[in-house]
Amino acid sequence: MADKKARLTVDGLEEVIELPVYTGTTGPDVVDVRALTSKGLFTYDPGFVSTAACESSITYIDGAKGVLLHGGYPIEQLAENSDYLEVCFLLLNGELPTPEQKEVFVKTVKNHTMVHEQMTHFFNGFRRDAHPMAIMVAVVGALSAFYHDSLDIDDAHHREVCAFRLIAKMPTIAAMCYKYSIGQPFQYPRNELDYADNFLQMMFGNPCEDYVTNPVLAKAMDRIFLLHADHEQNASTSTVRLAGSSGANPFACIASGIAALWGPAHGGANEAVLTMLQEIGDESNIDEFIQRAKDPEDSFRLMGFGHRVYRNFDPRAKVMKQTCDEVLAELGIENDPFLKIAKRLEQIALEDDYFIQRKLYPNVDFYSGIILKAIGIPTNMFTVIFALSRTIGWISHWSEFHSGPNKIGRPRQLYTGPTKRDYEKK
Ligand code: SDX
Numbered sequence: 001m002a003d004k005k006a007r008l009t010v011d012g013l014e015e016v017i018e019l020p021v022y023t024g025t026t027g028p029d030v031v032d033v034r035a036l037t038s039k040g041l042f043t044y045d046p047g048f049v050s051t052a053a054c055e056s057s058i059t060y061i062d063g064a065k066g067v068l069l070h071g072g073y074p075i076e077q078l079a080e081n082s083d084y085l086e087v088c089f090l091l092l093n094g095e096l097p098t099p100e101q102k103e104v105f106v107k108t109v110k111n112h113t114m115v116h117e118q119m120t121h122f123f124n125g126f127r128r129d130a131h132p133m134a135i136m137v138a139v140v141g142a143l144s145a146f147y148h149d150s151l152d153i154d155d156a157h158h159r160e161v162c163a164f165r166l167i168a169k170m171p172t173i174a175a176m177c178y179k180y181s182i183g184q185p186f187q188y189p190r191n192e193l194d195y196a197d198n199f200l201q202m203m204f205g206n207p208c209e210d211y212v213t214n215p216v217l218a219k220a221m222d223r224i225f226l227l228h229a230d231h232e233q234n235a236s237t238s239t240v241r242l243a244g245s246s247g248a249n250p251f252a253c254i255a256s257g258i259a260a261l262w263g264p265a266h267g268g269a270n271e272a273v274l275t276m277l278q279e280i281g282d283e284s285n286i287d288e289f290i291q292r293a294k295d296p297e298d299s300f301r302l303m304g305f306g307h308r309v310y311r312n313f314d315p316r317a318k319v320m321k322q323t324c325d326e327v328l329a330e331l332g333i334e335n336d337p338f339l340k341i342a343k344r345l346e347q348i349a350l351e352d353d354y355f356i357q358r359k360l361y362p363n364v365d366f367y368s369g370i371i372l373k374a375i376g377i378p379t380n381m382f383t384v385i386f387a388l389s390r391t392i393g394w395i396s397h398w399s400e401f402h403s404g405p406n407k408i409g410r411p412r413q414l415y416t417g418p419t420k421r422d423y424e425k426k
Helices: 034-039 075-081 084-093 099-110 117-123 132-145 156-181 195-204 215-227 235-245 250-261 269-280 283-294 315-330 337-350 353-357 365-375 379-402
Strands: 004-008 017-022 059-062 067-070
Touching: 017 034, 067 075, 067 084, 067 315, 075 215, 075 315, 084 099, 084 156, 084 195, 084 215, 084 379, 099 156, 117 132, 117 156, 132 156, 132 250, 132 379, 156 195, 156 250, 156 379, 195 215, 215 315, 215 365, 215 379, 235 250, 235 379, 250 379, 269 283, 269 337, 269 365, 269 379, 283 337, 315 365, 337 353, 337 365, 365 379
Parallel strands: none
Antiparallel strands: 004 017, 059 067
16 A cells, blocks of 8 residues: 655646655655546656656666566576576566475476477578677577467466576577577587586587586576576566567567567677677777767767666676686686776776766676687677576566566657648648
8 A cells, every 4th residue: 555645736736646656665756647647637758767667576776776686596606506597587576496306406407408399390491691689589489389288378387387498498499599600510418417507518518529528617607697687677578578468478478578588788788799799809999989978969888888767886896897707717818808998997987977977887798708708609609598597587577567467568658749630731
């Protein structure tokens, strides 16, 4: 119930409009503006800068303090003490699993990792140089053509089956996208391997020899999955919720999330960071790019910098930077040229008034690409990895949306087009 009220006066309206104000467990209060339509008013918030689109209990972000909590647990503690599948359980269920629950969860995921053999034929319709995100959008959307047994979105068990299928199959599909692009045969998942190890063997293994994963790289891969797992109502998650609100099946909704994630302002930024670092090429060119990033006439932005919510360090970027150092040390490439440029770029940007005034800090995408490149993953696969990781966040929010009363999402607009006029041939 609302124990607070907001009162709105509008020129030309005699009455004072009283609006309920709700308080969450933490974070800003929200003003319920639903009554405004009956007063002939809409709110106006392009980009949803000040709009809470829903109630959720999955993830909390405090952008001013650089805080990210999943089920109340700080991301730094989860990165240090947990693993991706345990965080998947947490995001889906709101609590960390007991050892027994985790064993069952992991076993269930392992038993769903294969895709229907017919799906392999989809890939042959693509050119070998097709962007793997284009393939992933198509193949994930096509999953709904295979799983007619679990598409009742109002059935909690069906929602759980879809979640398991998606968590389990996304690494398989992602690796298939890569294998197809390099003309190598698809690698089947191996049930004896852990989640990240399994992904790496599907990516880099081949039928001619056994693949042995490097445990440091597998741990780094699992941490990258974990750091990207969920992030409240970001653009792609909001897309999944909106698609879900029409009653679309979960696989189509996740495909819509993959499509929204692809943009360079969102999940495509990790690929764009590497492209930017390659374009900078040498530390001596950094100043030129910093000037371009500050020039309002130049569309260039410092990729991997800035965030709609974080006006402080993105806590994931800090963990990612530490993981980057660990991986490059393990691989003996501390002098990675891109890392040197990235660290110098970060140092210069963080001392520059333009970035300080606008509270622009490195975000989750700034260092992830350097790690992925060091692991041997090509740049055009970076956002595919982000989509793989974020699938749990998308399906958790989709499931939360369908777990209670809900309405189709249908925003309105400020109309500035022509008023009514009669048709006359020109
Ligand atoms: C992700 O929402 C999420 O949670 C997303 C995400 C997740 O986990 O789901 O965290 C993942 O998408 C991270 C963000 C990855 N994107 C990038 O790294 C691309 C580069 N960043 C920018 O495009 C931008 O910072 C955004 C899109 C991330 C945020 O944009 P906003 O909040 O709409 O901010 P804005 O565009 O209004 O910028 C405010 C000011 C502007 O300058 P002024 O008009 O005030 O003069 O800051 C400037 C912008 O020009 N600015 C930048 C900049 N980012 C913002 N200037 C140079 N380089 C940048 N990177």
